[in-house]
Amino acid sequence: MKTQLIVPTLCAFSTLLFTACEKKAGTSAESTAAPEAPAASGGSIGGVPLVTTLPPELIEGTPKPIKVPNLEPAPTKAPEFRVPAGTELLSKGKKVTGSDTNPIIGTLDLITDGDKDAGEGYFVELLDGFQWVQIDLAKSSTISAIWLWHYHSQKRAYNAVIAQISDDPEFKTGVTTVYNNDYANVSKMGKGSNNPYVETRYGKIIDGKGTKGRYVRLYTAGNTSNEMNHYIEVEVYGKAS
Amino acid sequence: MNQPLPFINRRDFLSKTIAGTGAGLVLGAPNILRAADPGSADTIHVALVGFGKQGEVLFNCLRNIPGLHFQAVCDISAFNLKWGMGQVRAFQRSSPKGYADIDDMLATEKGLDAVVVATPDFWHSPHTVKCLEAGLNVYCEKMMSNTIDGARAMVKAMEKTGKLCQIGHQRRSNPRYRFVLDHLINGQKICGQIVNINGQWNRSLGSSQDIGGEKLHASTIVPDDVLNKYGFKDMHQFRNWRLYLDLSGGPISDLGAHQIDIFNWFLGAVPKSVFASGGNDYFKKREHFDNVMCIFDYDTPQGGVRAFYQVLTTTSAGGGFWESFMGTEATIKISEIASSSAIYREDGAPPWDKLVERGFLKRKPAPPKPPPSADSVKSYESAPPEGFDLPGGFNKPAHQPHLENFFAAVRSNGSVKLNCDARHAFLSEAPIYYVNPSALTHQPIVFTTEQLSV
CATH class of the missing domain: 3.40.50.720 (NAD(P)-binding Rossmann-like Domain)
Structure with missing residues (x-):
């Protein structure tokens, strides 16, 4: 698989602000999963803040210890990330395919249905092992950010989180890897330099770095609580070409 | 028993x-x-x-x-x-x-x-x-x-x-619990005479919320006729049966039963009485108490034992969930969480150097001595007990053994x-059925043989 060089996007100020705001959160739960710290900031120089509707807190059950190296501290607020003016949510309602065509529970369309609640029925559970889902944005686009929620009713870290962008639906050519925390190379796609992180209602923003592509593919290989793979929602932000 | x-x-x-604490991730078979x-x-x-x-x-x-x-x-x-x-x-x-x-x-x-x-x-x-x-x-x-x-x-x-x-x-079936009972309490008699027990399950507010919230996904809704057929009034009862009097015993049963069972198992005895207090001090609309405190009295061959237990659903303070067996020579604090488990030697108890050498215990690093403080008040405290870790970690899911x-x-x-x-579980669980009645009546209950028998 060929990986392209990534060039960070620079952009100008803009007056555009996304619709946003945080839903009133439920009571926050104490976690034993990881130390907490302010969310990291990042994204384009200049630009506008990327904001979305955050789901309410829903923590169920007893968390399991997260034993992975270099675990990022769990955020206590939404991540701060700037994107170029004119950036739009491209993925809402778009078609999703995946390596597991018969999910254990839920359906792949839940990934782009716009609902980020953590409860039963709001997520899709894929088979164990190394699995992927793929969003077809319908047009080749310049992608600024991927904001994803795997599962946030229990603090856990997903293994081998990899995000790729391509214009090839088979991901055989023109593939850009924009995120990879597969520190143990379980994917056999090469070790990644990003760190494992704790799932929370704040989700995880992956810098799209202005990469062009029609398809976004996300991989995982189970998580620190069980062997399965889950997605609640994925939001892909950018500009359609 | x-x-x-x-x-x-x-x-x-x-x-x-x-403990399998290696950082490397390997996909299982x-x-x-x-x-x-x-x-x-x-x-x-x-x-x-x-x-x-x-x-x-x-x-x-x-x-x-x-x-x-x-x-x-x-x-x-x-x-x-x-x-x-x-x-x-x-x-x-x-x-x-x-x-x-x-x-x-x-x-x-x-x-x-x-x-x-x-x-x-x-x-x-x-x-x-x-x-x-x-x-x-x-x-x-x-x-x-x-x-x-x-x-x-x-x-x-x-x-x-x-x-x-x-x-x-x-x-x-937890190896840590079985090792502590077989080798430390019964084998080495390490606690001396156990006089008191303390236990708690304190759960944070965030972990005590109703399940399902207001927005149930359509795919999870069970039709009313099915719910009614199987004893549930509605989806809230189905998802939150632990909160209802007719469907469960509430927090003292849901959480406390695990730990009160350990009191009885480790002592090899059942209590002779219980005195409890409870209330709906935060979740005012719930049918069951949201917090319960109770004291069990035991007669054992070693002498009397008094055991305190609390289950709280509005705070995780005090370290979550654990049981503590307090004897004249040592206190064992034990939990399903390894880091919450330790043993403390009383000042004056026989030294444990040989037990450490033989792998029964692991010495904890000595905590730094606090510097003298200008605002400290002189008092006549007992010397703090010396702490040791219990050996081994536990690298399976808690229910697996x-x-x-x-x-x-x-x-x-x-x-x-x-x-x-089921028979041994009954002997251990039977006293727990009387905690809520004691709290409701504000009266101690002295158990009769009939109350605790099949």
């Missing part, structure tokens, strides 16, 4: 429980390689009855136990049923049969050996009794029942049918004993 415990020697304990051959004579054929949250927890342990074939899943919720069947399919790459009704399952399925029951508490007894009477061995989650008579029926059915019935007090014990007993034709069969 306890059955003789299968001996776990120290070397076995250490070799089986060294593919599920299909771990699944049992359904055609093998050695395979145990299992039905899973109830696949809610706890059913999933148990299945995630069961899948680690060799030789099990999951033949059927039963749940009244189409969502839970699909999820359970999907989990099984993912594991053994063949779909089990699915049933909404346990009677249909028992009438249809042939060749079952065992059933794992993880339904709401008020269904434990009817489901367990049905399965035992159908000739199946049963592993049933604790609390045995929401009523003491329900629990009694389970003991009677187990003894009448001669089938195995293990109750899910999983700490009874207890399930392993159950299936070893099923396979053994009697040579392996259950660590917590």
Whole structure:
């Protein structure tokens, strides 16, 4: 698989602000999963803040210890990330395919249905092992950010989180890897330099770095609580070409 | 009151429980390689009855136990049923049969050996009794029942049918707990005389919220006629049965039963009385108390023991959940969480250097001595006890050893004993049924033999 060089996007100020705001959160739960710290900031120089509707807190059950190296501290607020003016949510309602065509529970369309609640029925559970889902944005686009929620009713870290962008639906050519925390190379796609992180209602923003592509593919290989793979929602932000 | 415990020697304990703390991630063997051959004579054929949250927890342990074939899943919720069947399919790459009704399952399925029951508490007894009477061995989650008579029926059915019935007090199979009881408390008499016990399960507000919230996904909703048929008024009751008087025993049963069972098991005794207090001081609309405190009094061969227990649902203060056995020479604080477990030597007790050398204990690093403070007040405190870690970590899911014990007993034709069969579980659980009544009446209850008997 060929990986392209990534060039960070620079952009100008803009007056555009996304619709946003945080839903009133439920009571926050104490976690034993990881130390907490302010969310990291990042994204384009200049630009506008990327904001979305955050789901309410829903923590169920007893968390399991997260034993992975270099675990990022769990955020206590939404991540701060700037994107170029004119950036739009491209993925809402778009078609999703995946390596597991018969999910254990839920359906792949839940990934782009716009609902980020953590409860039963709001997520899709894929088979164990190394699995992927793929969003077809319908047009080749310049992608600024991927904001994803795997599962946030229990603090856990997903293994081998990899995000790729391509214009090839088979991901055989023109593939850009924009995120990879597969520190143990379980994917056999090469070790990644990003760190494992704790799932929370704040989700995880992956810098799209202005990469062009029609398809976004996300991989995982189970998580620190069980062997399965889950997605609640994925939001892909950018500009359609 | 306890059955003789299968001996776990120290070397076995250490070799089986060294924590798997390596940072490297390795994907496990593919599920299909771990699944049992359904055609093998050695395979145990299992039905899973109830696949809610706890059913999933148990299945995630069961899948680690060799030789099990999951033949059927039963749940009244189409969502839970699909999820359970999907989990099984993912594991053994063949779909089990699915049933909404346990009677249909028992009438249809042939060749079952065992059933794992993880339904709401008020269904434990009817489901367990049905399965035992159908000739199946049963592993049933604790609390045995929401009523003491329900629990009694389970003991009677187990003894009448001669089938195995293990109750899910999983700490009874936890190697750390068994090592502490066998080797430190009974073997080394390390505590001296245990005079007091303290225990708690303090759960944060965030973990004590109603499940499901206001926005249920359409795919999870069980039709009203189905809910009513199986004893639920509505979806809130179905998802939050632990909050309702007719469906469960509340937090003292849901959380406290695990730990009060340890009080009784470690002492080898049942209490002679209980005095409790409880209230709805935060969750004012809940039918059950949101916090309960109680004191049990015991007479033991060593002397009297007074045990305090609290279950709180508005704070995780005090370190979550643990039990502490306080003796004249040592205090053992033990939990399912290794980092919450330790032993403290009283000043003046015999030294433990040889126990450390032999691997029974691990010395904790000495804490730094605090500098003298200008605003300190001189007092006459006892010397602080010296702390030691208990050996080993525990690298399996918490419920797995207890399930392993159950299936070893099923396979053994009697040579392996259950660590917590229904009769022993009843003896330990019976006093717990009187905690809420004591709190409601603000009166102590001195137990009669009849109250604590089957």
